[in-house]
Amino acid sequence: MNELIKKLVEAYGPSGFEDGMRDLIRPEIEAYADEISVDALGNLIAVKKGSGGGLKVMIAAHMDEIGVMVTHITQDGFLRFTNIGGVLPHNLMGSRVQFANGVIGVISSDRLEDRSKIHPLTKFFIDVGASSPDDCPVGVGDAAGFIRPFLAQGKRLTAKAMDDRIGCVVAIETLKRLKTTPHDVYFAFTVQEEVGVRGAMTAANHLDPDVGIALDVTLTGDVPEARPMAISLGQGAAIKVKDSGMIAHAGLVRLMKQRAEAAQISYQLEVLDGGSTDARSMQIANGGTAAGCISIPCRYVHSQSETVDADDVESCIKLLVEILANPINL
């Protein structure tokens, strides 16, 4: 599975520019899906037909990652940029980014007058080795993603874009392992989550599922001086109860707990103070959807070293398989 994770996390796919991600995921699922389609916004949707008597279930994992977009090229050929999604300025110094055309840039900033303060994003720039706008290989409006090699050290897996390629991996593995299900399951690999859960909104409008389950990373409270949060790496799949954009369907949370306990899958309950997932979009689509989220605990979210635990990933896959293989009675 590390091979698949490496392939997905190292690929380019800032929000709005997920074409390459679709090309990578499609061959992984083709043999296991009954139908594959791409909708108007670019969501990749794989259907596994049920044996009958079940519900219409939508699983959402987003393909996009945070990134940057060029806003200005200076007279000296440096690029000023804006954020695509939640880019944190203090994670930027010395980072490398790559554009769709392969050009790689190094990020630095204007001189810091006061080292105890971080510059705002507008004071950072990208150096692609150009010396003027004329010899600059990229232009205003071009998007770039961060680059950083995948690292597997024991159970700990570290990469950029673990958010949410690891969710995509959970979806792919679930689809592979799910032998039979009573439900029609729609695995949606969504676009534009990082800029406001946009892709899942149109996918859910279109699919109109009975139940929606998002697969995404969540924060942890297990590092020094962390904001208090009862989620730790290695303690199992996180069953979301609430985040700042959604209160999970209580019946769905209960069912997730029951399935985890019955199959002896380790889990923890998640209450997230800041942030939301595709589950929010699914919950309020059309006339409403019973929505929840299985989260993969992740340290250093929105940095280039997002870190998850391989056992947690396995727990998430097992839990989702258990949920989908059995009746969903809400």
Add this chain to the structure above:
Amino acid sequence: MNELLKNLTEAVGVSSNEKEVRLLIRDLIANYVDEWHVDALGNLLALKKGTGASPLRVLVDAHMDEVGLMITDIDSNGTLKFEGVGGFNDRTLLGKVVQVGPKKITGVIGARPVHLLEANQRNSVVKIDAMRIDIGAKNKDAASGKVKVGEFAAFVTEYEELGVTAVGKAFDDRAGCAALVELLRARPYPFDLYASFSVQEEVGLRGAEVAAYGINPDVALVLECTPAYDLPNENDVSSNVALGKGPSIYVMDRVTIQDPRLVGHITRTAVANGIPFQIRQPGGGGTNTAVIQRTRGGIPAATIAVPGRHAHTPTMIINLEDYANVIKLAEATLRSLTPDVIKRN
């Protein structure tokens, strides 16, 4: 003199009160479209049937509403308290002439004269809730006879052309409306073209959301007037867009990533037709494209805009060549739009 721009910008249509503009546009397009109707929110929706060559259903949107004021109370001294409708910077309001209510009563947003200001007052911004509109009424009763609470007030700026530039109010987005009228007056397109002259954009993209839901097109194009900020010359920064450099094409703003396939199609069309264009600096702002794109199962959408200086103030300036090129680029974009442009891998 461009009569279309003159008539459209001088008409009054503060968000949710767009009737005057709607009636004007209805009469301008009635002979050039096959059907038109007004939906529940007040959007004017028109259909111009195509030649039948293409199966696409294409929506072009421009919003009719403009930023303005709403009267919220009448003081005992006969002056009118008000709130902003749409986004304002309070600094731009003092001393401006407004037209109040359906009778278009002339009023002035009063300011204490400079002679009477304390030193510290000269350096501070007066907040909108401390401002009043003076309609020359001597007391509350006199004012109540002319104006009612809940009525709107709009700016008063006559349209004027100064060589290649035009001065007026509400180019945001009557310039887009005028361009859309011109597109409807052209010969039929290969596909059915739906036009939405939408309401309530300035208060949160509300009209276009229901217009797009009702029409449910395959592709949408939004015609806008986007703020140019090209006068102050700071140290090596880009203007958002600049006047005279051609139609501005959106890539990303605060609420939308434009469809890259359409952005590519528009820029290629510009190059092929020798039409100048500029990429609007990615970052803040937002247009009806946001809500149209995310309607129903999703609609590929993009934005072409006329650059306009001094947006959301009583007076804007546009470049008439930019305006003409927006029409040219939008028409060329539509005529070369095929289902292949939005085909997915």
